[in-house]
Each structure stands twice: as C-alpha cells, then as structure tokens.
Amino acid sequence: MTRQIDFQTDPSQYRHWRVEYDGPVANLYMDVDENGGLFEGYQLKLNSYDLGVDIELADVVQRMRFEHPQVKVVIMRSGKPGVFCAGANIRMLGKAAHGHKVNFCKFTNETRNTFEAAEADSGQKYIAAVRGACAGGGYELALACNHIMLTNDSTSSVALPEVPLLAVLPGTGGLTRVTDKRKVRRDRADIFCSIEEGVKGQRAVDWRLVDEIVPNSKFDDVVLQRAGEFAAASHKADVAEGIKLTPLNRTIGEDGSLTYSTLEAQVDRKGGKVTITLHGPDSDAPADMDAFFAMGDQAYMLRLARELDDAILHLRLNEMELGLWVIRSQGDPEKFAAHEALLMSNADHWLANEVLKYWKRILKRLDVTSRSLVALVEHGSCFTGILAEILFAVDRSYMMEGEFEGDNRRIATVTLSDANFGPMPMGNDLTRLQTRFLGEPESVGLAQARMGEALDAGEADDLGLVTTILDDIDWEDEIRIFLEERASFSPDAMTGMEANLRFAGPETMETRIFGRLTAWQNWIFIRPNAVGEDGALQRYGTGVRGDFNKERV
Amino acid sequence: MLDLINVSYDTQIPNNVGLSEDKTVLKALEKWHPGYINWWNDLIPDKFQQSLVYLRTAVSVDPKGWAKFDYVKMPEYRWGILLAPQVEGRTIPCGEHMGKPAWQEVPGEYRNMMKRLIVIQGDTEPASVEQQRFLGKTAPSLYDMRNLFQVNVEEGRHLWAMVYLLQKYFGKDGREEANDLLLRSSGSEEAPRMLGAFNEETPDWLSFFMFTYFTDRDGKMQLESLAQSGFDPLSRTCRFMLTEEAHHMFVGETGVGRTIERTCQVMNENGITDPYDVDKIRALGVIDLPTIQKKMNLHYTLSLDLFGQEVSTNAANAFNSGIKGRFLEHRIDDDHQLKGDTYKVWDMVDGKLVQHEVPALTAINMRLRDDYSRDAAGGVGRWNKLIAKMGVQFEMKLPHESFNRKIGVFAGHNFDPEGNLVSGAEYDAGMADWLPNHADGDFIQSLMVSVTEPGQYAGWISPPKVGIDNKPGDFEYVKLHMA
Structure with a gap:
C-alpha cells in the first residue's frame, strides 16, 4: 500500500455516500460501492468501509457545516436494504500493513469525534436511523451520533462482534462510548461485547445501547418526525446560505x-x-x-x-x-x-x-x-x-x-x-x-x-x-x-x-479513546492471536478459526 | 380444541425425548404453546380449522410405522417432538473436530453460530404456512386441499422441532428466539421473515406446487447438511424431519406433473400440436406449457438465492466447526476437512463470467447449490418424459444459474435463461418470455376455483395416479365444516 492517499474530495466524486437536503434536515445515506475500495483485493460488501469511505464521510461532515449551515439535523441511514453498516472491511484490515491500520483508525476516530461534536459545536445533531444489521464499526458510527433509533423488526440489532469474531477490539471508540457515553453497565457491556449477534428490540433500550426502538412499519415516519422535533427544538440560528469549499491550491x-x-x-x-x-x-x-x-x-x-x-x-x-x-x-x-x-x-x-x-x-x-x-x-x-x-x-x-x-x-x-x-x-x-x-x-x-x-x-x-x-x-x-x-x-x-507526555491531567472519553482504547487495539494489532498467520484476523473468511496462544500477557 | 390450561404435554405431544421428566423444557413449552396455537388459529381460516382432515401424524421414529393416518381437526394436530434414534458412538463427521464424539450438549464456543443456524431454519418453517394461508379457498380438489394442510401441519411440526432445540439447549436466549419465531411473519411490514423468498405470497396453486418442488427442496438440502451436524440433537432432529420433507417434494413434483399432464391431454383432445399456441390453449382452461416454464424459471432462481453468496465465511465457519456438513457428507470420499482442496465457483471479472478455483472450505454454499441443482433436475426430467409420452413437442428446462439472481456474483447483471450476458434492451424484451408477468398471473388466478366434491378435480389439473394412504379415488380427504 504505497499509493498516495488524497484526503481531498467533493460530492461530485463520492462513491459511497449521498446526501439529500430537506430544509433543516439532511438525509445522509451510506451506500457503499462494493467495488470502490481504496486498494485492490477486497470488496466493500454489506456497507463495510475502508479509509476511502471515511474520507468521504469526513468531507460530508465538513461541508455540512460550511456549505449547509441551514441543516440542524442529519439523519444517518443506510441506502442498502437489510443492513445499516457491517463495520470496517475485514479483508482490508487483514491485508493492511500495521501502520495503515493505525492511521485508518485514527482518522476514523477523528471523523467520528467531528460529527459527534457537531451538535455542541454547531447545532447540527446527528441521528442514526438503524435498520438491518449494525455491527462493529457500523455500531461505532451510530454510537458517535447524538441519538440512536433502532427498528423493532425482531431481526435488526446493534452489535460489537469484534472480540468473538476477529479477536480484536471495537477499537474506534466502540468500547469507550458504550461505557462512557451510553453509560451501559459494565457487566452488560461485557456481555454485549462478547456476543456476535448483538442486542435487539426492547433490551437494546433497556441496556441503553440505543435511545429508542420504533415499530418497523412506522420507522421512516417516526425518524422524520423525530428529526422535525429536534430541528424545531434546536437553538441553532437560521442561516440563509453557506459558503463553498473549493478544491485546495496544492x-x-x-x-x-x-x-x-x-x-x-x-x-x-x-x-x-x-x-x-x-x-x-x-x-x-x-x-x-x-x-x-x-x-x-x-x-x-x-x-x-x-x-x-x-x-x-x-x-x-x-x-x-x-x-x-x-x-x-x-x-x-x-x-x-x-x-x-x-x-x-x-x-x-x-x-x-x-x-x-x-x-x-x-x-x-x-x-x-x-x-x-x-x-x-x-x-x-x-x-x-x-x-x-x-x-x-x-x-x-x-x-x-x-x-x-x-x-x-x-x-x-x-x-x-x-x-x-x-x-x-x-x-x-x-x-x-x-x-x-x-x-x-x-x-x-x-x-x-x-x-x-x-x-x-x-x-x-x-x-x-x-x-x-x-x-x-x-x-x-x-x-x-x-x-x-x-x-x-x-x-x-x-x-x-x-x-x-502530551496528555497530562484528567481523562475524558476522548483521551480514553485515543489513549487507552487505541493503545490496546494497536497492541492487539501486532499480536499473533490477531494478525499472525494463524490469527483470527488473517484466518477470517477461510472457515478455519484463529489458533490462540493461551498465555495471558 | 385443546385445553390450554390442563394440557398434558406428554400425552398431547408425541415425543421420544422424555418430555414429562424434562422440567425445564416442559416449562418453556408450556409458555410457548399458547402463542403457537394463537398463531395457528389466526392463520388458517376458521372453516378449515373446524374441518376434519385426513392427516398423517408422526407418532414414533420407528421406520416401519412412524406415522398414523386419521381424521383430525388441524388445531388438535399432535405436533410431536421426535428425534431420529441416537446412533451409538456417532462422531463429528467433518471439520477440525472430525472423529471426536458427537456433541450431546452445545459447545460454548459455537453456541452463537449454532443458534443462528437453527433460528434461520426455524424461521422458514412457519413462513411457508403463512405464505400459503389463502390457498385452501381455491383448492382444485379435496385431495389437494389435504396435501396442502399436510404440508402446513408438518411445517408447523418442524417449527416445533427447532423450538424444542432452542428451548432445550440454548437457555434464556433460546427461549427469546423461540418467541421471536412467532413474532415475525411472512410479508409483515412490522417484522418480516428473515429470508426474502419467504416474504413473497404464494398466490395460486401452480405457485404452491413450484414452491414445494423448488423451495422446499432448498429446505431439504439445508436439512440434509444440518443432519450431518456434529451436534447430535440437531442431526437427529433434522434426520427425522427429512422423512416428512419427502412428501412435500412429492406434492410439488406430482402437482406440476398433473398440471402438465392435463394441459397435454386437453391439447391432444383438441388437436393442438403447437404448445406455443397460447391463446387457444388457455381458452380451453388449462395452463400452457410456456407459462409453466416461466413459473419454473421464477421459482428455481428464487430458490437458488436462498443458498446465499457463492463464497461465504459463515458457511466455511459452520463446516469447519462441524456444525453443518455437506450433502451426503458420509458418502463423499475425501478428508472431510477440505484442507487445501479447491472448488470451482463463478465470478464476474471485468464484466465477464468466469469460473475459478477457490478454497473449498469457503465454497460450501456453492457446492450445496450445485447439489441442489442436480437434485432439482430429476423431476424436470420426469416431467419431460411425461410430455414426450403424451406426444407433445416441448421440453422443460432449468434456466442457467445466472438468470434472475438477486444474491451472489450474478446479481445486478442481465443474464438470459441460457446464461448469456445480454443488454438491458434485450433483457426487457425477453422478460415476457422468461418470467411470468401480471397477465399470466391473472390467467392462472382465473382458473383457481374451489372443487370440494370428493373425487372431482378442477379442469386445469389431472387426478393423481394413486390416493394418499392408498385410498380410493372418491375418498373424502377433507370433511368440510359447514358453518
């Protein structure tokens, strides 16, 4: 992976996201192009993402603030039936060099922090409207939103399956936001993070994993209604128009x-x-x-x-x-x-x-x-x-x-x-x-x-x-x-x-994500149990399980 | 009606799992059973609930006499919990644990994967009953109505079988999943069934026959591979379910065959030799062969989608962990672990269809689908023999596996039934000849009239060669309740 990555993009080049603006509400659709991966050798199935997908999201979020200041509520949803987002692409992670994985996660974290803070900073509130599977990085995307709505169709669930499935962590904010932001009880969080299938329905609300569940037949209506309520309650001043972010002179x-x-x-x-x-x-x-x-x-x-x-x-x-x-x-x-x-x-x-x-x-x-x-x-x-x-x-x-x-x-x-x-x-x-x-x-x-x-x-x-x-x-x-x-x-x-040395003083959710969670994840990212030839990440997709060294370090 | 309060499970539910001594499962079933009965009562029109239907009930697992035939009201059907007899010293037949004693309890590490497989299987069983709920009203004969209800109650029993496994082996989670199986419902906006094909309505009897022939055959293949499971209770359950499933395929194959036979017969009687003389044939009240071919194209391809992606991590995991085997695993001559083996799968490269070898472990779905296609071709051959025997120049043909696919590598591309990649315009133009359209549906629907005289059949279908349980031609298979 030596090709140069360009962080500049604009809506005319998007392959994975589209935005429909409707007054104070923006509908942000994640619709990842399977064949639009940044590198060769993997397909971005089931709305899974790589750095390229996240670069576009970062651009969406940035333009939302500068080009579309009218927007008070952003509804993040899937453009694909049956799946919200399956998280980071596993084959991409399996192939990627350690340095790329680390950088990818860091940028992803920064993007999430950005739209998470958009409500406090700019009065733009993000709603995750979850229908279909919402797993791993997909749930981490939702976690960074300010309000999570889950359809109650007895199938759709939120999940952090990284540990049982891949022997890595929900490492871009997942573990930390579950405890620090959603304030899920730690024993429940322990269960949640060790089961593949996740949690659905009323339990997802009871365990504080989502803010509300909505009857499936009314889902779209209730999401729009909620967006309307949030927009009406917003303190964000009405702005007539934004400015254009033109390509950089570089x-x-x-x-x-x-x-x-x-x-x-x-x-x-x-x-x-x-x-x-x-x-x-x-x-x-x-x-x-x-x-x-x-x-x-x-x-x-x-x-x-x-x-x-x-x-x-x-x-x-x-x-x-x-x-x-x-x-x-x-x-x-x-x-x-x-x-x-x-x-x-x-x-x-x-x-x-x-x-x-x-x-x-x-x-x-x-x-x-x-x-x-x-x-x-x-x-x-x-x-x-x-x-x-x-x-x-x-x-x-x-x-x-x-x-x-x-x-x-x-x-x-x-x-x-x-x-x-x-x-x-x-x-x-x-x-x-x-x-x-x-x-x-x-x-x-x-x-x-x-x-x-x-x-x-x-x-x-x-x-x-x-x-x-x-x-x-x-x-x-x-x-x-x-x-x-x-x-x-x-x-x-x-x-x-x-x-x-840089981060003296108190811990916050942010320092815990960038310090504690990231450090543990990066440690696991070099351990044989995950990335060794017989590790879970390398073996993912082959049908053969990871072969673990049982020694606790 | 069953006395829901004082139901004696050990007498009401034929079982060979020692239900009366198993307090845990008994308690769970007691809670689940009323919901099941409600589901059933809400589903089947009341007129039929009160009717006496000549049904086969599984009462034991003795191969010589596992079922009894008798008149029964469907809500009083004895949904049994029956597992094929335990095989002494059975070992795990495939994957990394091959050769070790089969599991009698769920291994913790595979709990989730196993539960998911059982839930998906369980979700399809009641779905087909839901899809077929309105067909009783247009049954072409009492014989066919009985067959429909037989299929329905047995799908209901299969749901019981999966629910038993969930409640017996998967604790609290399993009980919740068992409840959700009754919550989801085919075509529901609120909580649809898990697989797409099970949310489509079965609008007419030809669809029903096609469904039982093609889609239930997918069920058979799934059961066959679960019957190979290293988890012994799952294997035993599925083995026994397969004995019932055979009847469903019989209903499908003979149903389509009788439809074809009747069409050919009427063509011959009226001196029509061109099977494509559709208007003339339809005017005689029978379904023309090209339309039957179109229905087959639809149901076969929908069923292929049920096998999932050609290359699948989940399928690989399930095989390697010994939870799910291949079709007739024990007859396959290899290491049963697929170490280093490859298997040919289709792929699209630069817009072209190519076949290449991938690790066999990841191609488990593809292999099962190939086995399915071979299995499904058998009945098509017999239909063609029938057509030939009747002297009509026409041949039914399974479409290429790339045609009309929504899942896997072919999805999103326009293939004709021969497997050629065609342009959008060619595809649109061909569709009228390839898949049934609304006009075809209207025509078939116009033939769907209820015939309830014993021994009588609607004009579009021939009587069967032999009756169920060797009953004579005018046997009253359903004693309709007249309110």
Missing part, C-alpha cells in the same frame, strides 16, 4: 514537498524530517463578517486552516518515515492578530464559529499526531493566538533570543490572545496552557495577564511558554544536534513517549 513536488497558498512543507528524507512553514496573512483582515463571508474559503483564517489540515493528513498517512515535524511561521504577528480578532469578537456569527471550531479540531489533530513535533520561533515569525497554540501542542519549542547577525527580520515574539485561554481545548477538556502548567496553575494566570503583548524570548521563557531560548551563538548547533538526536531514536519509543 502542489506536490518531486521530492514530496508540499506547497499551498499559505504554507509549505519542505521534505528532508535523509534527516527524516519535514519543515512546515506557515505564512502569516498577505492582506489586512476583512472589515467584518460580511466581508469574510464574501471571501468564503479564500478568507485567510479558513484557507490556512484547510491547508494545514490537509498537510497534516497527507504527511501523517503518506510520509510515515518523516518522523520529525519542524513547524515554523513567518509573517506579521499583528496582522494575524487582526484576522483572528475578527473571528474571536464575532464568535456568535455562524461562520466565525465554524472557523474557530475547525481550528480547535486541527489543533487536536496535531495533538494526536504520532510524530515528534518541534516548533522554531524564529525572527520574523507570527506565533500569535491560535498559532501560538501550536507552541503548546508540540513536544518542544525553541525561540531565538536577541539580534542574529545578518538577520534583519523582526525580532521573534510570542503573543497570547483569548484563543489561548478557552476556545481551543485539548481532548482532556483543558486548554493547552492548563495542561502545560498542571503543577503550577498560577502560571496560566500570569500568562493571561500578559495577553496581547508581543513577548520577546526572555519574557516568553520567564512565563514558561517556550522550552528553550537560544541566542545567535548557540541556535544553529543546538537545533541541529537536537534534530539529529531526535531522528536517531526508535520511532516506536518516540510515539509512545510523546503520546504519554
């Missing part, structure tokens, strides 16, 4: 380097690293949100967000050996502050809200990216507000101190804004600064008191906002040595160490 160089309108990613294969340079705004901030709306997806804050998001996804999935990401910025910090301020001071405007929530998601994506992340705060940089947040997302940051010989760029500064103190929380529900200063909460207050000031290296260092400040004499060598050392470590150890 070129991929021969060496794999990326160039977008607001950033570039320079590949250094020998050094195992990529340098991502974010450019500050090239023009003044729009005068108001009307002007921003008129610019649509060309407005700087949204353009940068989309391009950065795409770059992260591209590098994460297509450039596995670039283990070190160096993030720089160049631009006018004040201009950036003005662009950001327009959004922050109009946070109740639907589009400003969407752009800010999008930034929240991108920063979370960065948090869970399994690469060594380092930020260089150089002269001429614009780490302000949302961009300063990157400094608190990375594993280490280095900042230039004082004048550098032959460098006439503006002296490096860091500027904090309201964006650093609430609207961009991490998965643990704390801000990155709160997480950073878990043992010294007063430091958050000290930093907050300096909001809006362009802090130079000494001040930033005093406030604990950067890892190390280096002057002209030390900068080059120290950075080089650090990068070389980092690139020499075991990638596995780095991934593990970073993932552990």
Whole structure:
C-alpha cells in the first residue's frame, strides 16, 4: 500500500455516500460501492468501509457545516436494504500493513469525534436511523451520533462482534462510548461485547445501547418526525446560505514537498524530517463578517486552516518515515492578530464559529499526531493566538533570543490572545496552557495577564511558554544536534513517549479513546492471536478459526 | 380444541425425548404453546380449522410405522417432538473436530453460530404456512386441499422441532428466539421473515406446487447438511424431519406433473400440436406449457438465492466447526476437512463470467447449490418424459444459474435463461418470455376455483395416479365444516 492517499474530495466524486437536503434536515445515506475500495483485493460488501469511505464521510461532515449551515439535523441511514453498516472491511484490515491500520483508525476516530461534536459545536445533531444489521464499526458510527433509533423488526440489532469474531477490539471508540457515553453497565457491556449477534428490540433500550426502538412499519415516519422535533427544538440560528469549499491550491513536488497558498512543507528524507512553514496573512483582515463571508474559503483564517489540515493528513498517512515535524511561521504577528480578532469578537456569527471550531479540531489533530513535533520561533515569525497554540501542542519549542547577525527580520515574539485561554481545548477538556502548567496553575494566570503583548524570548521563557531560548551563538548547533538526536531514536519509543507526555491531567472519553482504547487495539494489532498467520484476523473468511496462544500477557 | 390450561404435554405431544421428566423444557413449552396455537388459529381460516382432515401424524421414529393416518381437526394436530434414534458412538463427521464424539450438549464456543443456524431454519418453517394461508379457498380438489394442510401441519411440526432445540439447549436466549419465531411473519411490514423468498405470497396453486418442488427442496438440502451436524440433537432432529420433507417434494413434483399432464391431454383432445399456441390453449382452461416454464424459471432462481453468496465465511465457519456438513457428507470420499482442496465457483471479472478455483472450505454454499441443482433436475426430467409420452413437442428446462439472481456474483447483471450476458434492451424484451408477468398471473388466478366434491378435480389439473394412504379415488380427504 504505497499509493498516495488524497484526503481531498467533493460530492461530485463520492462513491459511497449521498446526501439529500430537506430544509433543516439532511438525509445522509451510506451506500457503499462494493467495488470502490481504496486498494485492490477486497470488496466493500454489506456497507463495510475502508479509509476511502471515511474520507468521504469526513468531507460530508465538513461541508455540512460550511456549505449547509441551514441543516440542524442529519439523519444517518443506510441506502442498502437489510443492513445499516457491517463495520470496517475485514479483508482490508487483514491485508493492511500495521501502520495503515493505525492511521485508518485514527482518522476514523477523528471523523467520528467531528460529527459527534457537531451538535455542541454547531447545532447540527446527528441521528442514526438503524435498520438491518449494525455491527462493529457500523455500531461505532451510530454510537458517535447524538441519538440512536433502532427498528423493532425482531431481526435488526446493534452489535460489537469484534472480540468473538476477529479477536480484536471495537477499537474506534466502540468500547469507550458504550461505557462512557451510553453509560451501559459494565457487566452488560461485557456481555454485549462478547456476543456476535448483538442486542435487539426492547433490551437494546433497556441496556441503553440505543435511545429508542420504533415499530418497523412506522420507522421512516417516526425518524422524520423525530428529526422535525429536534430541528424545531434546536437553538441553532437560521442561516440563509453557506459558503463553498473549493478544491485546495496544492502542489506536490518531486521530492514530496508540499506547497499551498499559505504554507509549505519542505521534505528532508535523509534527516527524516519535514519543515512546515506557515505564512502569516498577505492582506489586512476583512472589515467584518460580511466581508469574510464574501471571501468564503479564500478568507485567510479558513484557507490556512484547510491547508494545514490537509498537510497534516497527507504527511501523517503518506510520509510515515518523516518522523520529525519542524513547524515554523513567518509573517506579521499583528496582522494575524487582526484576522483572528475578527473571528474571536464575532464568535456568535455562524461562520466565525465554524472557523474557530475547525481550528480547535486541527489543533487536536496535531495533538494526536504520532510524530515528534518541534516548533522554531524564529525572527520574523507570527506565533500569535491560535498559532501560538501550536507552541503548546508540540513536544518542544525553541525561540531565538536577541539580534542574529545578518538577520534583519523582526525580532521573534510570542503573543497570547483569548484563543489561548478557552476556545481551543485539548481532548482532556483543558486548554493547552492548563495542561502545560498542571503543577503550577498560577502560571496560566500570569500568562493571561500578559495577553496581547508581543513577548520577546526572555519574557516568553520567564512565563514558561517556550522550552528553550537560544541566542545567535548557540541556535544553529543546538537545533541541529537536537534534530539529529531526535531522528536517531526508535520511532516506536518516540510515539509512545510523546503520546504519554502530551496528555497530562484528567481523562475524558476522548483521551480514553485515543489513549487507552487505541493503545490496546494497536497492541492487539501486532499480536499473533490477531494478525499472525494463524490469527483470527488473517484466518477470517477461510472457515478455519484463529489458533490462540493461551498465555495471558 | 385443546385445553390450554390442563394440557398434558406428554400425552398431547408425541415425543421420544422424555418430555414429562424434562422440567425445564416442559416449562418453556408450556409458555410457548399458547402463542403457537394463537398463531395457528389466526392463520388458517376458521372453516378449515373446524374441518376434519385426513392427516398423517408422526407418532414414533420407528421406520416401519412412524406415522398414523386419521381424521383430525388441524388445531388438535399432535405436533410431536421426535428425534431420529441416537446412533451409538456417532462422531463429528467433518471439520477440525472430525472423529471426536458427537456433541450431546452445545459447545460454548459455537453456541452463537449454532443458534443462528437453527433460528434461520426455524424461521422458514412457519413462513411457508403463512405464505400459503389463502390457498385452501381455491383448492382444485379435496385431495389437494389435504396435501396442502399436510404440508402446513408438518411445517408447523418442524417449527416445533427447532423450538424444542432452542428451548432445550440454548437457555434464556433460546427461549427469546423461540418467541421471536412467532413474532415475525411472512410479508409483515412490522417484522418480516428473515429470508426474502419467504416474504413473497404464494398466490395460486401452480405457485404452491413450484414452491414445494423448488423451495422446499432448498429446505431439504439445508436439512440434509444440518443432519450431518456434529451436534447430535440437531442431526437427529433434522434426520427425522427429512422423512416428512419427502412428501412435500412429492406434492410439488406430482402437482406440476398433473398440471402438465392435463394441459397435454386437453391439447391432444383438441388437436393442438403447437404448445406455443397460447391463446387457444388457455381458452380451453388449462395452463400452457410456456407459462409453466416461466413459473419454473421464477421459482428455481428464487430458490437458488436462498443458498446465499457463492463464497461465504459463515458457511466455511459452520463446516469447519462441524456444525453443518455437506450433502451426503458420509458418502463423499475425501478428508472431510477440505484442507487445501479447491472448488470451482463463478465470478464476474471485468464484466465477464468466469469460473475459478477457490478454497473449498469457503465454497460450501456453492457446492450445496450445485447439489441442489442436480437434485432439482430429476423431476424436470420426469416431467419431460411425461410430455414426450403424451406426444407433445416441448421440453422443460432449468434456466442457467445466472438468470434472475438477486444474491451472489450474478446479481445486478442481465443474464438470459441460457446464461448469456445480454443488454438491458434485450433483457426487457425477453422478460415476457422468461418470467411470468401480471397477465399470466391473472390467467392462472382465473382458473383457481374451489372443487370440494370428493373425487372431482378442477379442469386445469389431472387426478393423481394413486390416493394418499392408498385410498380410493372418491375418498373424502377433507370433511368440510359447514358453518
């Protein structure tokens, strides 16, 4: 699986989903094209999915928010009779390299979190209208919806059959959402997760696995009625029209380097690293949100967000050996502050809200990216507000101190804004600064008191906002040595160490999914009982059962 | 009517499973039985419930005298629970546990798979009764009406057999599934039967004969493979069910045969030699052979769909775990484990039909379907002999397995009955000759008149060669209740 995966798509290219818009209600049909798999060697039967199917879903969810802000309720349903969704395609999983499985699951998790949060973030509520088999990843899709309706036809059930069937976990949120979101009693969850056939009818309600069951003959009517009720009860403001998300302006160089309108990613294969340079705004901030709306997806804050998001996804999935990401910025910090301020001071405007929530998601994506992340705060940089947040997302940051010989760029500064103190929380529900200063909460207050000031290296260092400040004499060598050392470590150890250190503080459902559940799943994904030649995942479909090593580890 | 409160199960229910001593099952059946009787009473029109029907009742498993014939009101039919005698030292006949002693209890690791198979099998049994519920009103003779009811009560007994297994061996879950078998209902919007073919109405008697010949034969093949199960109670149950199933196929084969015979006879009497002279033949009140061929095309292909996907994980799992064998497993000369064996299956590659070898373990469904096709061809041959004997130039032919399929590799492609891939236009044009249309249905329906005089038959069908239980031609098989 060496082909490059493109995360960009649009409705004209969809093969697996279709959306019918009906005022405030959108009907989202999953109708997977069996022969539309991303790779050779498997058929996506029974609405099973692979990464390609999920890339389209992510696009649907994203466009729902930007292009169709009229929508208040999304009904996720199947376009196929007899089956809602059979989950991730097993043959695909069986064939996929470990790295692909992990990346696939991560992206799937992020997409689910996105539509799950759409109600709280944007007032778009997702209903899962389940008719037919809803198993494994299929039920995980439903679990991430805000309301689950199941037909009561004495056959349709919800199920998490991964353990008995495949010897892996319902690992994209399944186990965690059953206990943490649906709050299913743990002994019942234990039963539910160890039976293939799942649970149907009244018991599915009694066990909190679904919100309601509906007589089969009335199913479609009741689903529409419920959607209508939710739409009527929605607090989401009525919006006349959305903006178009047009294709990104991206070129991929021969060496794999990326160039977008607001950033570039320079590949250094020998050094195992990529340098991502974010450019500050090239023009003044729009005068108001009307002007921003008129610019649509060309407005700087949204353009940068989309391009950065795409770059992260591209590098994460297509450039596995670039283990070190160096993030720089160049631009006018004040201009950036003005662009950001327009959004922050109009946070109740639907589009400003969407752009800010999008930034929240991108920063979370960065948090869970399994690469060594380092930020260089150089002269001429614009780490302000949302961009300063990157400094608190990375594993280490280095900042230039004082004048550098032959460098006439503006002296490096860091500027904090309201964006650093609430609207961009991490998965643990704390801000990155709160997480950073878990043992010294007063430091958050000290930093907050300096909001809006362009802090130079000494001040930033005093406030604990950067890892190390280096002057002209030390900068080059120290950075080089650090990068070389980092690139020499075991990638596995780095991934593990970073993932552990990044998420201090309280557990949330999200951190439990990305930390606990994912880690266990990824462990199982390398164990012979699942992926060995005689393991359950490899043997699935042959009729021969997995041969298990009975030793408990 | 049965006294529901004081039913003595051990006397009311012929059984060889020691029902009176089995407190658990007894309790479960007591709870289930009233629902079953309600289901039955709601289903069959009251007039027939009160009628005395000359029925065969299974009373023991003695091959020499397992059944008794007598007049009985259907709700009082004694639905027995009978398992074929236990074979001493029986071993698991196939799969990874081959050669080990057959299981007398459900192995925990296969509980779910086994339960699902039993539930699916159990779901088809009452479904056909539901599909055929209105046919009593248009029976072409009392003989045929009796056969219909015989098939119905025996499908009911087969439901009992599956319910017994669920209640005896699958605990609380099994009892819930047993209840759901009565909850689902053929063609219901609320809770349809599990398999598509069992939600279609059986609208006329020719459909009924085709159904019993082709679709019940799928049931036979499924029972044959479950009779090979390493789970002994399932094997024994299915073995005994097969003795009854043979009669259903007999009803189908002779029913179609008698329809063909009558058509040929009327053609000959009226000097019609061209079997395609449809209007002339129909005007004489018999069903023309091309229409019978079309009905056959429909029922055969619907039944092929019941075998599922050509390559199937579930079927592979069931075989390898020893829960379900192949047709006549014990007569097959191989390792019974299919290690390294392959089997030919159809596939569509780049829009073309090809055959290629796949691991035999995954092609269990395909193999059973092939066995089915061979089995189904037998009766077609006999129908053709009949046509030839009557001097009519016509040959019935099973369509190619790719024709009119909704499940498996052929689904979604336009094949003609010969198995050629044709264009959409050709397909539409051919349909009138290949499958029955509404006009055909209307015509057949117009012939469906009730004949209730003993020894008399509707004009579109010949009398049988011999009576049931060797009864004479004017025997009153059903004493109709006249309210």
